[in-house]
Structure formats: C-alpha cells, structure tokens
Amino acid sequence: MIELLYFAWVRERIGLPREKLETNAATVAELVAELCAREERYAAAFADLTSLRVALDQELADFDAPLAGVREVAFFPPMTGG
Amino acid sequence: MIELLYFAWVRERIGLPREKLETNAATVAELVAELCAREERYAAAFADLTSLRVALDQELADFDAPLAGVREVAFFPPMTGG
Amino acid sequence: MRILVQSEAFDMGAEANAFAKTVSGAGAIVTFTGITRDSAKGDLEVMEIEHYPGMTERALTDIAIQAVARWSLAGCLVIHRYGRLRPHDPIMMVATAARHRADAFAAAEYLMDYLKSRAPFWKKEITASGTDWVAAQDADEDALKRW
C-alpha cells in the first residue's frame, strides 16, 4: 500500500490531495499509466509528464525510478518558491 | 593657492592633515617632486607612488594629471572601506 | 543553521538582527527578502502559497547543508511562509554570514536559486478576474547551472 499525494494544479485536476493505493507498478511511469487508465481526471492531470515532477518519500526522483520500498509518492508541477 | 589634504599613514608621516601651498607645479607629479624636495617627511610619505592615490577636487586622478584650476589635492593610501 | 516554514508573518529586520547575534567572527552578513508583488494589472487580492509539509523542511535543510559545506559560513537562516499572502507581504528570507563578503553573497544566491526550483512551494495568484498558478520560469531552472 502506497500513499499518493497531489499538489497545486495536479491536486485540482485529480480532485483530491491524497489517497492510498494498492499497486503492483514497478516504476513511477507504470504507476502513472495505471492511474491514467483508471479515470479521465488522472489522464488529464498526467497528460504532459514534462510539466510534472515526482518525489519518492519526499526526495525528487525520475519517472523511471523503481517503486520498491517506497511509501509516499507525490506528483506536482515545477516548484515556484522564493 | 591650493589646499593639500593628507589621509591615513600619509597624514601620519607628513605630520599634518592639511596645508595651503602656493605652487607653479603643472601636474600632480611636479607637485609631489616639489614637496619631496622641501623636507624629508614628504620624501618619506611619497617614497612609493604605487602605494598612493590622489584626488583632485574630490575626484580620483592620475599622478600625471594637470593641476590647472584645481583647488584641492588629496593624497592617501589605497582605500579600505566596507 | 535555522530553517523556518511557517504561515505566520515575520519581521525582516527583527529576524536579521536576531540572526546577526548568533554569528560570531562574521565580517559579512547578507540577507535576501522576497516580497509579494502585485499582479501586472494591479488587482492581486491574495497570493496563495501551497507547500508539501515534511518535504519542504527536508528540501530546505538539504539546500542549507549544501551551502554550508560549500562556503565558509558562520551561519545560515531560511524562512519561508505558506498560506494566504497580500501584496507587499514578505514571503521568505534567507540570511548568510561569513568572514568575507564573497562567501556570504555566493551562499545567499545559491540558497535562493535552489529554493526557487527545488523546494516544494507553489504560488497561485487570486485576482478579481480569477485564479492562476504561477508558472515556473526557465530562467530559474537555468540559474542552477552556474553552481
């Protein structure tokens, strides 16, 4: 069971800030494909991966990173702090 | 008649902060030569011109700058503000 | 090293003075403060700053550790707000202290460059005419390349 977190317009498009998921996805990309197949709002949120960032257990990662052992996956747009 | 000002160790070596002078020197370099000929303490202060700076009427200048029209000549070491 | 992520307002001057008291042997203190700018049309009502609790503190701490490792710093402070800000409200500040000015300036710029693109904050402009997520700037991502 992993926890998914969504921020900024990713959160708005998907319509919720977090959810728990049972998945067999081996990588972030596989997880994204699984979510997109589930419902249109996920497909809309993940339509352009170049405009998205992902963090695994609160560390920035790539979309081809493995999910083994990961408890928390967060998706969000490029950050705009400062 | 021009006014001469000395700062930092130039002031200490010459032994006074300012003085007035009647001079026919055409350039700063000529003025320095005139002062050095006058007394040993001037020669000591002006021994190494590369370690000195000069300002004419409160603007940094070169030692070959002309003195025509200048009212205030200041000699000092490289500045150490900040 | 002090990292504060908070919704409360902060007093830039008071924070700068408090920081200065904690750094000994420093000859140079640099502060940067980011202020909420109005929209181009001058109709910004609220700048809403969303963040990722937990990761934010980790990311800011990592960035500060990098800065301390890279320059000789006598101290390093990062404050970043989240929540609803009004035009002219301070959003964040960093402060660095070092023996010499070059280190203090470089470390402050490094902190800002990384904080802009690597700390999980997102800004949304709320104006009379609607809401808009502020887009990341290519220039901010490019700024990282100099380090």
Added chain:
Amino acid sequence: MRILVQSEAFDMGAEANAFAKTVSGAGAIVTFTGITRDSAKGDLEVMEIEHYPGMTERALTDIAIQAVARWSLAGCLVIHRYGRLRPHDPIMMVATAARHRADAFAAAEYLMDYLKSRAPFWKKEITASGTDWVAAQDADEDALKRW
C-alpha cells in the same frame, strides 16, 4: 537613493525595515552588512575609520548612481560609519530593491565592490600591541574587473 555617512551606530534591522517601506513594486530586497571583525589574535580594542568628508559622500553617491543606471532598482541605500568602532559593531550596510532577485543581488555586490576600493575610507586596527593601518587587498581591486 539614500546615502548616510555617520559616526553614530545604526540598527541594521531597523534600517532594513525602513528601507523596505520606501520601495514599491519590489519583489526582492538584498542587504549587506559589514561587521567589525576582531584581530587574528583576538585583541582588537578599536577599529578607527578615517574618511575624507565631502569626497566620501560624492564617491558613494556616484557609485549608487552607477548602480541605479545599470540595474532596474526600486531603491538603493548606503550607510557607512567612521570613527572608533569596537569588535562586532556594524561598520556599514547597503540595501537594494528590485523586481527580480538577480538585479538586487548584482547591484548590492557592485555597490560593495566599488565602495571597498573607491570610497575614501581607511581602517586602522588598534590592539594591545600597537596600531596598524589595514592594507588594501589585491582581491578587492581585482573584484572591480568583473563589472
């Protein structure tokens, strides 16, 4: 633009806050504060700062005018003390404000680089073992070449 040459102490935080109030439309405020460091031996009693009244104000004003002409600044402040300072006393500060951080940082560094080598101040260290004029650093003169 505000240039202050004074023997009195100043409060870095209060000056930073007062400066921030005078700049509108700025998204970025940078401050630099120079602090009197102790001598290497830790026996500094007084740092005596001599200056050239009249030329000091002119030189600082010229440097600030250059900075304002070169970067888009919403404001610019320079404070420099003279007279007898103790270890840990603030000597001087500059503050810059701009829409974006790059301009505020660059202008503050420019002001500092020129102020170091082109404003007529001289520092003398007075310790238990004697007095010493602080020598200008080649690195400070070299720093001007980048502008």
